[in-house]
Amino acid sequence: MRCVLDVRSGTPQAGATRTASLMSLGVLLAIGGIIGDRHAADAADGRICVEIAARVGMDFVGASGTTFASSPLGPVMQRTMGNGAAVGDYDDDGDLDVLLLGQRGQDDRLYRNDLMPGGSLAFTDVTRIAGVGDTALSRVAQFADLDGDGLLDLVVINDTDPADPAEPSRLYRNQGDGTLADVTEGSGFHPAGYIVGGLSLADPDTDGDLDIYISYWTEQLGGDPALRDAKGAYPATNAFYRNDGAFRFTDISLESGLGGVNLDAFSSLFADFDGDRDLDLFVAMDHREDLYYEQFEPMRWRNRWSDVGATHKGNDMGLAIADLGSDGELDMFATNITDPEGKLGTGGGNVLVTFERGAQGTRIVDHPAAAVVEDTGWGWGAVFLDIDLDGALDLYAVQGMDEFVGDLSPTVRDGRSRLFLGSRRGFSPSKGTGCEIPGDQRAVVAFDADRDGDQDLLVTQVGLPVRLLRNETPKGRSVTVDLGAGGAAAPGSRVTVEVDGRRVTQVVVAGGSYLSGPPMEAVFGLGTAKQADLVEVVWADGRTTRLTDVPSGSIVRPAP
Numbered sequence: 402m403r404c405v406l407d408v409r410s411g412t413p414q415a416g417a418t419r420t421a422s423l424m425s426l427g428v429l430l431a432i433g434g435i436i437g438d439r440h441a442a443d444a445a446d447g448r449i450c451v452e453i454a455a456r457v458g459m460d461f462v463g464a465s466g467t468t469f470a471s472s473p474l475g476p477v478m479q480r481t482m483g484n485g486a487a488v489g490d491y492d493d494d495g496d497l498d499v500l501l502l503g504q505r506g507q508d509d510r511l512y513r514n515d516l517m518p519g520g521s522l523a524f525t526d527v528t529r530i531a532g533v534g535d536t537a538l539s540r541v542a543q544f545a546d547l548d549g550d551g552l553l554d555l556v557v558i559n560d561t562d563p564a565d566p567a568e569p570s571r572l573y574r575n576q577g578d579g580t581l582a583d584v585t586e587g588s589g590f591h592p593a594g595y596i597v598g599g600l601s602l603a604d605p606d607t608d609g610d611l612d613i614y615i616s617y618w619t620e621q622l623g624g625d626p627a628l629r630d631a632k633g634a635y636p637a638t639n640a641f642y643r644n645d646g647a648f649r650f651t652d653i654s655l656e657s658g659l660g661g662v663n664l665d666a667f668s669s670l671f672a673d674f675d676g677d678r679d680l681d682l683f684v685a686m687d688h689r690e691d692l693y694y695e696q697f698e699p700m701r702w703r704n705r706w707s708d709v710g711a712t713h714k715g716n717d718m719g720l721a722i723a724d725l726g727s728d729g730e731l732d733m734f735a736t737n738i739t740d741p742e743g744k745l746g747t748g749g750g751n752v753l754v755t756f757e758r759g760a761q762g763t764r765i766v767d768h769p770a771a772a773v774v775e776d777t778g779w780g781w782g783a784v785f786l787d788i789d790l791d792g793a794l795d796l797y798a799v800q801g802m803d804e805f806v807g808d809l810s811p812t813v814r815d816g817r818s819r820l821f822l823g824s825r826r827g828f829s830p831s832k833g834t835g836c837e838i839p840g841d842q843r844a845v846v847a848f849d850a851d852r853d854g855d856q857d858l859l860v861t862q863v864g865l866p867v868r869l870l871r872n873e874t875p876k877g878r879s880v881t882v883d884l885g886a887g888g889a890a891a892p893g894s895r896v897t898v899e900v901d902g903r904r905v906t907q908v909v910v911a912g913g914s915y916l917s918g919p920p921m922e923a924v925f926g927l928g929t930a931k932q933a934d935l936v937e938v939v940w941a942d943g944r945t946t947r948l949t950d951v952p953s954g955s956i957v958r959p960a961p
Contacts, residue, residue, distance in 0.1 A: 406948075406957045449788060449820075450836035450858065454869035458524040459499065459512055461867045466504025466538060469562045470595060472620055472634040479538065479560065480504070481804045482596050482618065483781065483843025483863050485916025489544025489553045490885065491531075492579055497848050497920055499524065499859065500555070501867055502539035505568075509535045509542075509557065513579075514850065522851045522871075531581050535559070537568035540597035541844075543911050543918035545611050546888050548648060552577055553885070556602070558615055560595035563636050569593075570615075574648060590650040594619070594637020601912030603671035604889035605680040606700045607942045610644040611889050611911070614659065616666035616684055623665075623688030631664060638663045639684070643700065658702040659694060666692070668720040670913045671893050671941075674731055674756045675763040678943045680893050685717035685735055688747070693765075709756075710765040715749040719915035723785040723794055724906035725768070725823075727897060731756045731908065732768055736780025736798050736915070742810045750775035751798075770827040774798075778816030779806065782845035782915040785907065786856050788836070790877030790926030792905060793823040799842035799860050818842060818860065840865055844916040849924060854879040854954060856924050861916070878953035880933045883922040884909050886960040891921045893941035898925040898933045927953050 454460075468479040484502040491498050496514040503509050511531050512524035528534045538560040544553040552575035559570045570592050573581035585591075590613070598618040602611045619633025639662040642650040654660025665687035674681045675695060682702060684692035693711045694702035706712070717735040725732040734753045738746025753771040757764050777783075778800040788795045799818045806814045820836040821828040831837065841863045847856040850869065855877055860868040880898060884891035892911040897904050907923040927933060933951040936959075940946070944961040951957060 406951075406955055447831075447833050449834040449872060449874055450838075450870035451873055452838070452868055453522070453871045454867050457522045457869065458526070459867055459869055461501045461510050463862050463864060463867070464504060464507050465864060466506045468505070468538075469565070470635060474620060475635070477805060478618075478620065479596060481802060481863055482540070483916060484539060484861060485541040485844040485918065486846055486859055486861050486867075487542035487544050487555070487918030488846045488848045488859065488920045489918070490920070491544055491553050491555070491575060491581070493552060493577075496852055497850060500533065500542055500544070500918075501861065502542060502557070502916075503536070505538040505560075506536055509533055509539050516852060520851050520853055527579070530579060532583070533557075533573060533581050535571055537561070538595075541600040541916045541918065543600060543602055544920070545602050545911055547572070547611055547644065548574065548646070549609060549888055550575075551886075551888075555581055556600065556613060558592060558597050558600050560597055561593050562595070563593055572648060584648045588648050588650055589652070590642055592640045592642070595635050596637075598665075598667040599669045599685070599912060599915070600918070601669040601671050601682070601892075601910070603680050603892045603911065604941060605671065605696060606643075607890075609889050610646055611892070612644050613642045613650070614669055614671070614682065615640045616662075616669050618665045618667060618687060619663050621664045621688070633663045633665065639666055653700065657700055658704070662692070664689065667718045668913055668915050670720050670722055670733070670910055672722060672731060672908060672910070673893065673941070676729065676758050680941060683711075683720065683733065685720050687716050687718065688714070690714055691717055691735075709763050713749065713752050715747045715752065717752070719781050719783045719798070720913050721783040721785050721796065722908045722910060722913060724895060724908065725794060727904035727906040730758060734774065734783055734785070734796060736777055736783050738779050738813070739776040740810050740813050742812055744809050745779070745806065745813055751777060751780060773828045773830070774821050777819045778813050781843045782860075782917050784845055784847045784914050784917075784919075786847040787823075787879075787905070787924065787926040788820065788856065788872060789822065789874050790855055790879050790928070791824075792900060792903065792926050792928040793825065794905060794907070795823045796821040796828060797836065797845060797847070797858060799845045801841035801843065801863065803841040803863070815839065818845075836870060838868060838870070840868065842868075845914055846917050846919050848920050849881065854881065854924070878927040878930065879924055880927065880936065880951050880953065881922055881924050881956040882936060882938065883956055883958045884938065885921050886958045887921070887938075887940060890940040890942045890944070890961045895939045896923045897935070897937045897939075899935040899937075900927050900930045900933055
């Protein structure tokens with residue numbers, strides 16, 4: 402059986418550290434899920450992933466819908482940019498539920514996880530019961546506690562036509578009874594325009610509630626980054642909303658320094674990239690240099706892309722972040738377009754970089770493993786995870802753009818998702834794991850659907866069924882660190898697990914991977930070890946929580 406450890410012992414001052422041993426806390430151990438026998442994977446043939454979506458009740462198909470983009474390219478881009486997914490425990494029962502987003506005229510669908518004793522997985526469509534059947538063109542969503550009551554609320558960002566205010570983005574308040582109430586009206590939250598490229602939530606002003614950043618791809622299609630009057634064809638600018646509490650928001654896009662961008666922006670990440678204990682923002686840009694916003698005073702940023710060396714000019718779309726060296730310096734992967742026939746994309750391939758800190762400040766430098774992971778076809782969502790629970794982070798990326806690519810490049814059109822297995826020596830492409838699947842894919846979320854201690858993979862598709870790849874890694878040991886109890890301090894936090902002197906660090910974010918809303922938790926493989934010697938959480942607000950002697954199979958739920 403898995404156990405859940407809730408760690409709540411007051412609220413230390415900012416920068417304070419709390420250390421505890423599981424053997425001395427007098428903790429409450431409760432059943433958080435049941436591990437049956439490990440799935441009967443054949444370790445000899447290297448198989449890891451098995452597709453199970455339809456058989457566990459997740460019958461969603463990403464159908465095409467009506468469009469309203471005004472340019473000649475607009476309709477095809479609105480159809481093919483894809484729709485995302487959000488994962489979180491909205492009903493607070495210990496397992497993770499799934500929201501899948503649809504095109505215009507198609508319901509968003511909420512699937513409640515009805516995990517059974519023994520580990521039998523089943524999802525039930527509770528869209529109508531919960532009240533979230535939005536039929537707008539929904540792009541990206543995130544489960545998050547917006548009002549600090551300990552329950553996960555929901556943000557859904559839609560493509561919106563300024564001429565038709567009937568299909569706005571949505572805020573849903575969790576009622577605590579399995580329903581979500583639409584509280585958008587009167588909230589002050591009204592992002593407008595298209596095509597939505599990304600969503601990130603964080604608490605940069607450390608006031609205890611989550612603020613919201615939205616980015617847009619507007620068909621600007623490159624151009625000189627020095628031109629301040631560069632404009633996209635679609636009516637949208639990147640927006641930042643301050644959470645004022647009680648589901649009231651204020652648009653501070655321009656005064657914060659994060660607004661006024663009408664270009665081709667995709668995924669974004671809030672994190673402390675420069676090590677000064679506040680949250681900066683990185684935005685992946687298509688066709689041109691990326692945006693790197695340094696927070697220089699509370700809730701004010703400046704774009705320092707040139708100063709830090711964010712000069713890669715490619716087709717950056719999905720982002721994944723970790724601290725691969727557990728040295729305090731963040732590493733980031735960005736998907737791009739790689740076409741061996743040379744007809745699509747800028748030709749630069751994917752990037753894997755380190756935010757290296759030195760006497761001259763923070764600089765972005767190529768990671769030594771960059772060449773290994775440079776090709777994922779027409780890449781979209783990506784995520785770092787320890788899929789085989791060996792204690793080293795792996796990398797998974799999805800791909801596709803079939804309607805747009807057509808016959809221009811059969812290699813790109815007929816591509817597969819890619820898994821790169823990590824080790825102390827770096828990354829290597831996997832083969833024969835079952836995780837390398839064909840399809841027209843967009844978003845990917847890694848989460849432990851069946852609470853067996855490893856992460857499964859949820860993949861959305863355009864015009865095709867959703868995929869849920871169950872992880873069948875045999876005989877793995879792990880510890881799960883769930884930051885849901887951390888509230889607004891969770892997004893942007895770094896979680897480190899130490900086993901036999903070796904440290905692995907993951908970063909918990911709300912957003913990042915293309916059109917993906919991940920849960921606020923991280924899963925750490927322990928290899929053959931029976932416990933994690935140390936679990937350390939450095940919260941986004943600077944506070945630190947440490948636990949020692951955490952046994953394999955635990956779900957740890959610390960609070961700052």
